[in-house]
Amino acid sequence: MKVLDAEFVQGYIRMANDGWEQGWHERNGGNLTYRMKPEEVEMVKENFQPKEWTPIGTSVPKLAGEYFISTGSGKYFRNVIIKPEDSFAIIEINDKGENYRIVWGLVNGGRPTSELPSHLMNHEVKLIATGGRHRVIYHAHPANVIAMTFVLPLEDKVFTRELWEMATECPVVFPDGVGVVPWMVPGGRDIAVATSELMKKYDVAIWAHHGVFVSGEDFDLTFGLMHTVEKSAEIFVKVRSMAPYKLQTITSDDFRNLAKDFKVTLPEQFLD
Template identity: 45%
Template sequence: MGFFDEASDLLGKGMNAAKDMVTEGAVVAKGAVAGMAVEQRPFMRAFVRMCSDGWAQGWNERNGGNASYRMTVEEAAACKPYFYDTPSSWVPLKTAVPQLGGAFFACTAAGSFMRNLAGDVAGNMGIVELSEAGDSWRVVWGFRDGGRPTSELEAHLACHRVRMEVTYGVSRVVYHAHPAHTVALSLLLPATPRALSKALWCAMTECAMVFPEGVGAVDVMVPGGEALAQATAREAERHGAVVWAAHGLLVTGATFDEAFGLMHTIEKAAQICLLARAADGGSARFDTQVSDDILRAIAASVGKTLDESLL
């Protein structure tokens, strides 16, 4: 082989190597775009914003709180091309939710810090698929480095099932956090829907417009336990928000804005209630009283009906 033949051969090998590098780069790029494609979906961006706003409010200290979203059929279909080629193994649920069989849920990771979510979405949350029977789940995207869904997944799914049924499919978001004033109020008052709802309604009258069904309440229970999940689901049949005594607040909604706004409203009303009581030496008797008739009229002004059993 002459000089020019050798040069041509080397040049050809170099071109092939370059093509291989481009091909490999394209595969890597596809993976990067795949992750970005999911993270940039509108529902994911809204999810991350809600969690970031909750941390900014001081509701999600350390790894406190969690959130989940029931994806639409269209959202799941758009994300499927970017799911893992090999999903995780199926993990059985303690309580099956056949009504949610086959659904996909975006949710925060167990032990994740919400302050870190915006900077590393796939490392702090992911997407799980429920089996057709609704008795197990598997990871199809995210939860990088061996992460798992929130330890409160059972409570979230129980609430999703109930709220989907009572709202005819409208409710999609479940958000749990530790708003300080709401937790403090749960220590001061009995952990009952009537005691907490009436105090919140009377502290800030707009509450009668925002949650005329009141708030549910669950007494002190072990976080992440089956008992807490089922007790919360029972309360969620009548209430879009449930106070966990000495623990936190769980809210639901059709959108992330609706869920966040519900928690924000409840927390502000709880703060006002505590401020007023503290300013009056702990008394709950104020010079300005909000009557039941006023509360009924406020709810009626926006076409809603107050839950009479809580008055």
């Protein structure tokens, strides 16, 4: 089967385009990676033409032998749907988890996302934490979440409570809360390590003054998670523009009742 005819590849393309249409991917902003299933690799491997091995810049031994789809560094999300073979690649991780090689895509040259170390370190963390269920890592630049990082303390509890309070569905969609990474230079090991530490506890990491990093089981759940966080942030921005305070909100006891009815567990540290 041709790579672009595969349903999982079409799902990847759709998610990338959905993010572009939301306005989260100015220029070449953002990146998306997907850990392929073994049967998906078998489905399209006849199209593979392996290139040379390249150092990842970190070590991810739990991902040895895995295959990923990755957007390309410097590539535009707006072009994924119209020039997919030039906009993303399928890569293979070597048997030590220290190198990768392109086996398909980026036909006009290039390399996977500059955030590849962050993506792969977090794929490894989520592989362990979820027993392999999580396969998607998505980084975008949603404006309202970024705006929040200029006016709130960069603390997990503060961001979690504000986002939960803005929309009733939020504690159901991301019951573990969100983590916050202070501003760091993107693309390096430091931000990758900081994010992977947060991803041991959360499915959402907010990068101050930069964007959001989320993890999920499939394209719909992962996109929906990003969408929900940004919608909540949009409500926050609108509330703050109307008044500097809230006359009423969802209380800690309200959250406890919600958790009971929806059968989710909310960390008590966010309910104090």
